[in-house]
Amino acid sequence: MSVRKTRRKRRALALWAALCTLLSGCTDQFGFLPYARELEETALMQTMGVDAAGTGAVRVTASTAVPLDGDKPLVVGETAGTISGACLSMQAQGASYIFYGHVGQILLGEELGRRDIGPVLDYVLRDVEMRLETKLYLVQGDTAAGMIEQAAQEGSAPERLEAMEADGGLLSQSMTRTVEEVLEDLEENGCTYVPALRTGEEGDMTAAGYGLIKDGRLVGWAQGEAASGVNLLMGAVDADIIEVDLPQGGRAALRLVGAKSRVEPVWEGARLTGVAIRCKVEANLAEGSRTDLSQADVRGELEKRLEYRTGQRIQAAADLCREYGGDFFQMENRAGWSAPLNWTRLQEQWEIGELPVTVEVQAHIRRGYDAV
Amino acid sequence: MGKPLEQMPPTHPRQEPRIPLSLTVDHVKEVFRDCVDFSVRQVEWPERGTLTLCYLAGMVRLERVNDYILRPLAQDGRLAELELREAFRRMGEGALYNLVVSWRDTMDRAAVDLVEGCCLIFCPGEGRALSVSVGTEEKRSISPPENETVLKGSRDCFVESLRTNTSLVRRHLKAPELRIKEQIVGRQSLTGVDVVYLEGIANLDTVAEMERRLAAIDIDAVLATGNLEEYLVDDIHTAFPLIQYTERPDRFCGGLAEGRVGVLVDGLPLGYLAPGTVSSFLRAGQDKASNWAVACVITVLRYLCVAVTLLLPALYIAMATFHQEMIPTRLALSMIAAKQNVPFQTVFEVLIMLAAFEVLQEAGMRLPRSIGQTVSILGGLVVGQAAVEAKIVSPAVLIAVAIAGTAGYTMPSQEMAGALRLWRFGLAVLASAAGLFGVMGGVGLLIYHLAGIESFGLPYLAPFAGGMGADAAGRAVLRLPLPLIKLRERMLRPPNRRKQG
Numbered sequence A: 001m002s003v004r005k006t007r008r009k010r011r012a013l014a015l016w017a018a019l020c021t022l023l024s025g026c027t028d029q030f031g032f033l034p035y036a037r038e039l040e041e042t043a044l045m046q047t048m049g050v051d052a053a054g055t056g057a058v059r060v061t062a063s064t065a066v067p068l069d070g071d072k073p074l075v076v077g078e079t080a081g082t083i084s085g086a087c088l089s090m091q092a093q094g095a096s097y098i099f100y101g102h103v104g105q106i107l108l109g110e111e112l113g114r115r116d117i118g119p120v121l122d123y124v125l126r127d128v129e130m131r132l133e134t135k136l137y138l139v140q141g142d143t144a145a146g147m148i149e150q151a152a153q154e155g156s157a158p159e160r161l162e163a164m165e166a167d168g169g170l171l172s173q174s175m176t177r178t179v180e181e182v183l184e185d186l187e188e189n190g191c192t193y194v195p196a197l198r199t200g201e202e203g204d205m206t207a208a209g210y211g212l213i214k215d216g217r218l219v220g221w222a223q224g225e226a227a228s229g230v231n232l233l234m235g236a237v238d239a240d241i242i243e244v245d246l247p248q249g250g251r252a253a254l255r256l257v258g259a260k261s262r263v264e265p266v267w268e269g270a271r272l273t274g275v276a277i278r279c280k281v282e283a284n285l286a287e288g289s290r291t292d293l294s295q296a297d298v299r300g301e302l303e304k305r306l307e308y309r310t311g312q313r314i315q316a317a318a319d320l321c322r323e324y325g326g327d328f329f330q331m332e333n334r335a336g337w338s339a340p341l342n343w344t345r346l347q348e349q350w351e352i353g354e355l356p357v358t359v360e361v362q363a364h365i366r367r368g369y370d371a372v
Numbered sequence B: 001m002g003k004p005l006e007q008m009p010p011t012h013p014r015q016e017p018r019i020p021l022s023l024t025v026d027h028v029k030e031v032f033r034d035c036v037d038f039s040v041r042q043v044e045w046p047e048r049g050t051l052t053l054c055y056l057a058g059m060v061r062l063e064r065v066n067d068y069i070l071r072p073l074a075q076d077g078r079l080a081e082l083e084l085r086e087a088f089r090r091m092g093e094g095a096l097y098n099l100v101v102s103w104r105d106t107m108d109r110a111a112v113d114l115v116e117g118c119c120l121i122f123c124p125g126e127g128r129a130l131s132v133s134v135g136t137e138e139k140r141s142i143s144p145p146e147n148e149t150v151l152k153g154s155r156d157c158f159v160e161s162l163r164t165n166t167s168l169v170r171r172h173l174k175a176p177e178l179r180i181k182e183q184i185v186g187r188q189s190l191t192g193v194d195v196v197y198l199e200g201i202a203n204l205d206t207v208a209e210m211e212r213r214l215a216a217i218d219i220d221a222v223l224a225t226g227n228l229e230e231y232l233v234d235d236i237h238t239a240f241p242l243i244q245y246t247e248r249p250d251r252f253c254g255g256l257a258e259g260r261v262g263v264l265v266d267g268l269p270l271g272y273l274a275p276g277t278v279s280s281f282l283r284a285g286q287d288k289a290s291n292w293a294v295a296c297v298i299t300v301l302r303y304l305c306v307a308v309t310l311l312l313p314a315l316y317i318a319m320a321t322f323h324q325e326m327i328p329t330r331l332a333l334s335m336i337a338a339k340q341n342v343p344f345q346t347v348f349e350v351l352i353m354l355a356a357f358e359v360l361q362e363a364g365m366r367l368p369r370s371i372g373q374t375v376s377i378l379g380g381l382v383v384g385q386a387a388v389e390a391k392i393v394s395p396a397v398l399i400a401v402a403i404a405g406t407a408g409y410t411m412p413s414q415e416m417a418g419a420l421r422l423w424r425f426g427l428a429v430l431a432s433a434a435g436l437f438g439v440m441g442g443v444g445l446l447i448y449h450l451a452g453i454e455s456f457g458l459p460y461l462a463p464f465a466g467g468m469g470a471d472a473a474g475r476a477v478l479r480l481p482l483p484l485i486k487l488r489e490r491m492l493r494p495p496n497r498r499k500q501g
Helices: A002-021 A083-090 A110-115 A118-126 A144-153 A157-171 A179-189 A225-234 A296-324 A331-338 A340-349 B025-031 B062-075 B084-095 B107-115 B162-172 B204-216 B226-232 B249-258 B292-321 B329-339 B346-366 B369-389 B395-408 B414-451 B470-477
Strands: A042-044 A047-052 A058-063 A075-080 A097-099 A105-108 A135-139 A191-199 A205-214 A217-222 A240-245 A251-268 A271-287 A357-368 B038-045 B049-056 B101-104 B118-122 B129-133 B178-185 B191-198 B244-246 B261-265 B271-274
Touching: A042 B329, A047 A110, A047 A144, A047 A157, A058 A083, A058 A144, A075 A083, A075 A144, A083 A118, A105 A110, A105 A118, A105 A144, A105 A157, A110 A135, A110 A217, A118 A179, A135 A157, A135 A179, A144 A157, A144 A191, A157 A205, A179 A191, A179 A331, A205 A225, A205 A296, A217 A225, A217 A296, A225 A251, A225 A271, A225 A296, A240 A296, A251 A296, A251 A331, A251 A340, A251 A357, A271 A296, A271 A331, A271 A340, A296 A357, A331 A340, B025 B038, B025 B049, B025 B107, B025 B118, B049 B062, B049 B084, B049 B107, B062 B118, B084 B101, B084 B129, B101 B107, B107 B118, B107 B129, B162 B178, B162 B191, B162 B249, B162 B261, B178 B204, B191 B204, B191 B249, B204 B226, B204 B261, B226 B261, B226 B271, B244 B249, B249 B261, B249 B271, B292 B346, B292 B395, B292 B414, B292 B470, B329 B395, B346 B369, B346 B395, B346 B414, B369 B395, B395 B414
Parallel strands: A042 A097, A047 A105, A105 A135, A135 A191, A271 A357
Antiparallel strands: A047 A058, A058 A075, A191 A205, A205 A217, A240 A251, A251 A271, B038 B049, B049 B118, B101 B129, B118 B129, B178 B191, B191 B261, B244 B271, B261 B271
């Protein structure tokens, strides 16, 4: 009994001593604990822009969303040798702690894109607050800072970009890409594509196809039909509209509701002689007066024209790979999935810049909306 | 070095016999001196002497004294013909109209009989007394349970009378194997405590251990539940309940049929079941009355509520103070807007609200029901709303604390809910010091604590720990259809595991 009492006394004494250390003022002893920050003293940055600034330096701009009280969004910017340095310097601006844990979009200026996007990706990869799910955008013909500040005049960059992300499926010329996806592509073959933005005629952000990245640098753009081709190639088509001429005159609107592409290597014996892209497209007849889809010849004609238009788009996207000599759309891997037994031979002979690409599209118009 | 003798607590006096006097009328009068309810009645036996009746007014029913004792003495001609001592002997052998008549020859036993409502009859020259049971049966009638209501199920409830409670158990479990052993606990209260179990189903080691612990209790009085519970449990250094209680006889009998050992206490309208484990405290009486699928969902929900009530305030503090990246962006913006101009740090907001919640709950329980409801409405709605509007607390904190509190009310055992509330405070403090690391550290400490306690030799976390197997753990959470549950729980170590064909 006395042993238990002694043990209990010792425990109580140890606990008391431990509690007393809290009063000692030796706060360094508790440095292993994480730092506390009150939420209301934190500015949640949601969009970050990175631009080239002088020799090797970067200009980082960050913006919050429009506060719930309707005030203007907070936009801060700083120039430094590194992104981390600029972010740290920005802490001195304003009373709040600037928190980057909620950054959902990163905009890269065109000049920085042409220089090297590697440091930005590396920063996101290593920083404790940043997330790999952050969406990445390239700014065409402008700086990221200019675009963010312009957006802050009538709303904020985060809200505008979130709206565009939500509408991306309808546009079918743009899709989001995360830092993680871009890093994976670059690690795979050094090439990737990143959605592009430009300032529209009314000064607002507009989707502008894709920027093509090779070895960490922006080498070109995929726009218009080629951008739509990228979406078809990647199977990211939700509701694109294609207008075709009707056999009996007039125009019809076909709503693309799905696309599934398959990349296959073309062999002659053991030699890789080309790449075939086979795409199945599904569409609905959205508009077209006096068009009777129950007539096989009418439906067949529409499907033929749809195949032609979508084939052109995919071909335009594939041609960019040949033009810039980069496998931006990971076609090598996809061809490998089609022929896993020839994977090694495929890797040895793969040269996308020299291989001819053929496109075959099989269109199917499933239904119309007419009540006739 | 021990304490000086004068500082040592006095040893508890114990003497056997308790009253060292021989059993005579004068000594009984001496024992019950200055007791206004002690009554003595002389009954003249014509020409042969006088019988003396002693009883405690209020404890006996006077009509029974008249009918069972005085009327035979006055009217039974066969008794009148006998000598006084012979007549006295015949009274003990059936001349009186009473089933419970006993001879007493010690003062201790006679005094207890008087207190229990017996009438003592003394005869001159006899060294013993005749004890005739004529006690009152004033007791609360059996009413529906107030705290364990079920939609489908019996409406009876334990009352304060021990014999009524044992009869309720007998009516639910008519098996002759039902054993009811009694011990007297409490030097001043002399409370009857019955150990109830089903022979052949309950583990006899558990029964023996229960009897040993009851016998070891040496206190003045068993007046409150704590007087017994804290002496029966294995570990008093825990806030978690280790012995289950119920006011429903059907649930009590269900526990006995599972192989648990029951305890009924005179004066307490509830029954205890041992051993108690975490899973048993998270089962409600309604579970077996509900459809098995519904019961499964509700039980899973109850386990989730344990996590919510325990962790939500702590997680709120951790996320709002240390890990803002865990909060969805729109929610974070909404929380920031709501917390503008609130002067307190998040941790103090939460602790203030948790304390206010406890105060309101305590106030609501102590007051009469109608006023208690008013206090709850005033405190919960009016004061809460005013506090938010006055920017003393933010709405998010109010919501987090309210959800945690409401989740705690889903616990079938209020004692379990109380323990969770206590740990909730601790986890909130740890979260304020080290964020999620603190919360996880606290949870680890809680699991360590729970894993270290036992109830009558059974691990408290059984069947989730203690090598009971995944099947047993699964059955604790998910209730199978009753026809499929063929065996009793292995963890209770019943001699006969099969419960149905």
